[in-house]
Amino acid sequence: MRWTIGLVLGAMLAGGCAQPQPPANVYRVNFVSHAVVNIDGKLDEPAWRRATPLRDFSDPWLGGGTPTQFQAFMDEQNFYFAFTAGDSTPAFVAQWAGKGTLNDEDRVELYFALDDKLDKYYCTEIDSRGRVHDFTGSYPRKWDDRWSMPGLVVAGLPSPQGYVVEGKIPLESLRELGLPALRGQQTWRVGLFRADLPAKDDGPVHWITWINPHTPRADFHTPAAFGLFQAGNLPK
Numbered sequence: 001m002r003w004t005i006g007l008v009l010g011a012m013l014a015g016g017c018a019q020p021q022p023p024a025n026v027y028r029v030n031f032v033s034h035a036v037v038n039i040d041g042k043l044d045e046p047a048w049r050r051a052t053p054l055r056d057f058s059d060p061w062l063g064g065g066t067p068t069q070f071q072a073f074m075d076e077q078n079f080y081f082a083f084t085a086g087d088s089t090p091a092f093v094a095q096w097a098g099k100g101t102l103n104d105e106d107r108v109e110l111y112f113a114l115d116d117k118l119d120k121y122y123c124t125e126i127d128s129r130g131r132v133h134d135f136t137g138s139y140p141r142k143w144d145d146r147w148s149m150p151g152l153v154v155a156g157l158p159s160p161q162g163y164v165v166e167g168k169i170p171l172e173s174l175r176e177l178g179l180p181a182l183r184g185q186q187t188w189r190v191g192l193f194r195a196d197l198p199a200k201d202d203g204p205v206h207w208i209t210w211i212n213p214h215t216p217r218a219d220f221h222t223p224a225a226f227g228l229f230q231a232g233n234l235p236k
Contacts, residue, residue, distance in 0.1 A: 025211055027054055027072070027190070029182060030232035035075040041130070041157025041164045043082055047073060051080070052232070057194065057208050061218045065206040066162070068108075070192050072229070074182065078168040083108040083126075083194070087162040090128045091197040099133040099145055102126075104197075107133075108165050109220065111191035114178045118223050121191075122177055124149050128163035130156030141221050149173065188229040193220045 035047040051071035059065035067086035074080065090106040105127045113121035118139035125133040132154060136147040154167035171181075180186040196206035205218075213224035 024056065025227040026187075027070075027210075027227065027229050028052060028232035029079070029229050030073045032073050032075050035073070035078075035080065037080055037168065039153045039155045039166050039168055041155040041166045043071075043084075043164060043166060047075075047080070048082070051082070054192070054210065057192070057210055058212065059196075059206045059208050059218075060212040060214070062204055062206055065208045066196055068194050068208055070210070073232075074171065077172075078170055079174060080166075080168045081110060082167070083165045085128075085162045085165070085194060085196075087128075087196060088160075089199040090158065090163055092128055092158075096131065099135070102131065102133040105195075106163075106197050107195050109191070109193035109195070110167075111137075111193070111220070111226070112174065112177065112179060113189040113191070113223075113226055116189060116223055116226075118221070118226075120178070122147070122149065124152065124167075125195075126154050126156060126165045126167065128156045128158050128165070130154045130165065137221060139221065139223065150176070182229065182231045184231070186231070189226045190229050191220060191226045193225070 030050050032047045032050045037045050037047055051073040054070045057068040069084040072081040087106055093101050093104050102125050107125045107127045109125045111121055111123045121137045123135050123137055134149045135143050135145045137143050151170040151173040157164045179188050192210040194208040196208055207218035209225055211225050211227045213222050215222060
């Protein structure tokens, strides 16, 4: 699957002097006061123009892969996120058979860790129709599917170019999980991933990640695969 996808968003609003760029493993979550967002997968509200596009995704194990973009921002109440996934043949299982259905589907993945050892982390995987597989994890590779992200609202919107996943999580829910308020030098440890299944069953899966963990095999469930989220333009 090789083609060029027209990305959904334009550049951020221009400022004055050029701002210093964050390290490659840091993404800045901008603040938008009283955002009005309809979670429908369209990303057509003005607030999304304030969310910095992150396109530094790759498949370190097979190479290649398909275009992927992530964006996020927050307001007084919620953390908003979106993935734009280029994919001409997204794998989708029509018959829902519980959370495990996503194991056979194309999906995007958003993980939050409470520490740099992954003693406790929270995973949300979302397919092209907005269906969710969420679970808790503990390194190495101990998972519990009984957990669900409180207050999560998501939508998936397929298109000829691929699909878009849009969602929001109440900031209060993230605080209850143990994440700090995203202010000052406080950070969240986050993993951003994507599974791109082949058009035919005998092809390879592209495991796409923001951070290259430098593991011999594809592995999202390792501390080295996580980066940091930091507050962007917080109000004074």
